[in-house]
Amino acid sequence: MPETPATPPPTPIRLLIVDDHPIVRDGIRGMFTGDPGFEVLGEAEDGARAVALAGTLNPDVILMDLRMPGMDGVAAIKELARAGNAARVLVLTTYDTDRDVLPAVEAGATGYLLKDTGRDELVRAVRTAARGEAVLSPSVATRLLGQVRTPADPLSARELEILHLIAEGGTNREVAARLFISEATVKSHVLHIYTKLGVNDRAAAVAAAFRRGLLTTDGG
Numbered sequence: 001m002p003e004t005p006a007t008p009p010p011t012p013i014r015l016l017i018v019d020d021h022p023i024v025r026d027g028i029r030g031m032f033t034g035d036p037g038f039e040v041l042g043e044a045e046d047g048a049r050a051v052a053l054a055g056t057l058n059p060d061v062i063l064m065d066l067r068m069p070g071m072d073g074v075a076a077i078k079e080l081a082r083a084g085n086a087a088r089v090l091v092l093t094t095y096d097t098d099r100d101v102l103p104a105v106e107a108g109a110t111g112y113l114l115k116d117t118g119r120d121e122l123v124r125a126v127r128t129a130a131r132g133e134a135v136l137s138p139s140v141a142t143r144l145l146g147q148v149r150t151p152a153d154p155l156s157a158r159e160l161e162i163l164h165l166i167a168e169g170g171t172n173r174e175v176a177a178r179l180f181i182s183e184a185t186v187k188s189h190v191l192h193i194y195t196k197l198g199v200n201d202r203a204a205a206v207a208a209a210f211r212r213g214l215l216t217t218d219g220g
Contacts (some may be wrong), residue, residue, distance in 0.1 A: 012039040013130045016059040016087070018050040018076070019043075020068040024115070028063060028092070031119045038126070047076030054080060059087050060130050064109070066093040066100055077107040090129045092117070096139045105207040108200075111135025133169045134203040141210055153196045160214065162189050167206045167215050 015038055019025050025043045032038040041057040044050040048071040054062060062080070066073035077089050088110040093100065096114060104112060110129045113122065114137050125135040155163065158179075165175045172190065176183040194200060197208040209215040 010037065012037055013061060013126060014038075014057070014059045015040045015126070016050065016053055016057060016062045017043045018045075018047070018062060018068075018073070019065040019092075020045050024065070031122060032126075035123070038123075047071030047073060047079070050076050051079045051083070051085075054085050054087050055083065061126050062087045062089045063092045063126070064089050066091060066095060066104060074103045074107050077104060077109055081108045088129045088132060090125060090135060092122075096137070101140050102211075105204060108204065110201075110203045112140045113137045114139065128169065131171075132202060133171075134167065134206040136206070136210075155193060155196055155214065159189050159193050159196070162186060163193055163205065163209055163214065166190070166202055167209065 015032060017025050017028050017040060019028070022045075025045075029040050029043070032040055041059050042053050044053050046068045050062065050064065051071070053059075064073045064076065071079070073091060073093070077091075080087065080089065089108065090111040090113065091104050091109045092113050092115060094115050095101075096112075101112060110132065111125055111134060113125055113135065117125070117137065128135050161179065162175055165178060170178065172183050172186045176186045179186070190202075190205075193205055197205055197212075199205045199208050206215065
């Protein structure tokens with residue numbers, strides 16, 4: 001009887017760590033070293049170096065500090081988007097003020113966590129970000145919720161339903177299965193949501209929804 005071929009291990013998530021403090025970079029690297037699910041490709045001390053390394057190393061996820069000398073995190077996120085880099089940016093910072101959170105999310109960050117995040121939570125967040133799903137720490141979600149505005153073009157009941165499922169981390173396929181509609185219909189609704197909220201991706205849609213009061217931290 002022929003042997004069943006062994007299932008190959010999953011491809012590790014490739015990381016780039018960006019922070020101007022070497023001790024912080026060492027600490028983050030240590031959280032992922034030895035875990036076969038991750039590979040740390042490199043480190044950068046500022047935004048300009050991060051953009052350069054991202055262009056050559058092609059990481060899946062960039063763990064990005066915000067306040068750095070030279071090119072800061074927000075400028076780096078914008079430059080990565082301008083360059084068409086496919087890496088997901090997960091902000092990891094000490095600050096959760098409006099002047100930090102909103103520009104980072106609007107620039108295209110997939111997630112926003114604070115540096116007091118535990119190792120297990122950070123690992124989960126990196127996996128979530130690698131899938132292109134939004135990751136927001138509770139304090140950041142609350143901060144975004146405080147930026148309430150009413151959209152000029154209100155979302156339909158179906159669009160709100162889909163938005164809630166997206167915020168819970170649902171993929172288009174999962175949302176389609178939950179609502180018993182086709183994946184193509186979900187994609188169409190998602191595009192309408194983007195247009196109405198003035199955003200270009202799922203993370204920004206969730207962030208905008210919190211700001212406008214369409215989503216709340218208690219699931220409402």
